[in-house]
Amino acid sequence: MAPRNHPVTVWLLPGAMLMLLSAAAAAAQGCAAARFQASARSFQRCTALPVLGATLYWTYHPANGTADLAFRAPQGAGGWVAWGINTDRPGSMVGSSVFVASPGAGGGAAVLTTVLESTSPSLTNGTLKFDVPVAPAAEYAGGAYTIYVTVALPGNNTVQNTVWQAGPLSGGRIAAHPMSGPNLQSTMRLDFLSGGRSVGTSNSVVHRRNLRNFQG
Numbered sequence: 001m002a003p004r005n006h007p008v009t010v011w012l013l014p015g016a017m018l019m020l021l022s023a024a025a026a027a028a029q030g031c032a033a034a035r036f037q038a039s040a041r042s043f044q045r046c047t048a049l050p051v052l053g054a055t056l057y058w059t060y061h062p063a064n065g066t067a068d069l070a071f072r073a074p075q076g077a078g079g080w081v082a083w084g085i086n087t088d089r090p091g092s093m094v095g096s097s098v099f100v101a102s103p104g105a106g107g108g109a110a111v112l113t114t115v116l117e118s119t120s121p122s123l124t125n126g127t128l129k130f131d132v133p134v135a136p137a138a139e140y141a142g143g144a145y146t147i148y149v150t151v152a153l154p155g156n157n158t159v160q161n162t163v164w165q166a167g168p169l170s171g172g173r174i175a176a177h178p179m180s181g182p183n184l185q186s187t188m189r190l191d192f193l194s195g196g197r198s199v200g201t202s203n204s205v206v207h208r209r210n211l212r213n214f215q216g
Contacts, residue, residue, distance in 0.1 A: 044059040045060075054164050056164075060153075066151065071146070072146045079168050082165045084163050087155075092163075113126065133152060164186045
């Protein structure tokens with residue numbers, strides 16, 4: 001009986017692999033199909049982040065260790081989104097240097113740069129723990145915020161502990177995000193050179209996504 005099973009096994013493996021490849025290609029295509037209001041912006045890689053419906057686009061420049069990034073996340077007009085890097089604590093929001101996009105005073109979107117010094121941060125606009133060679137910008141369109149930043153990757157290391165978040169406004173001010181579900185899962189260790197990633201803390205299993213070149 002065993003010999004009869006072998007052809008069936010060999011026949012199913014290519015089919016399973018084709019299904020996996022098709023799913024990965026579809027995910028990559030959805031990531032790469034995004035467009036930006038600023039038509040001059042372009043990015044070489046993109047990846048759909050595992051929670052909060054967010055996507056990260058970037059181009060890494062090995063010559064100077066910087067990365068041009070666009071972080072996009074769906075949010076209502078009465079909310080905020082954020083993306084950043086934690087140079088000290090993998091899998092944690094505390095200690096992260098973040099860019100927060102929210103409604104601007106004169107319309108449009110504004111960007112706050114701040115360090116989350118605790119679980120109840122002051123959200124003081126200030127200097128981050130890494131260089132930001134180009135002033136950040138943000139836009140709100142189609143029910144989503146997009147934050148544009150250029151960062152000097154800390155320690156000139158392509159592997160970084162990234163964080164992202166989303167929450168509401170209260171009285172026009174940034175309020176606390178939900179403390180359950182996806183909002184507690186929005187950390188990821190990302191290699192800006194290879195695209196390798198691991199979700200959560202640094203000892204998580206590394207997951208690799210099909211990342212493809214993207215032209216904005």
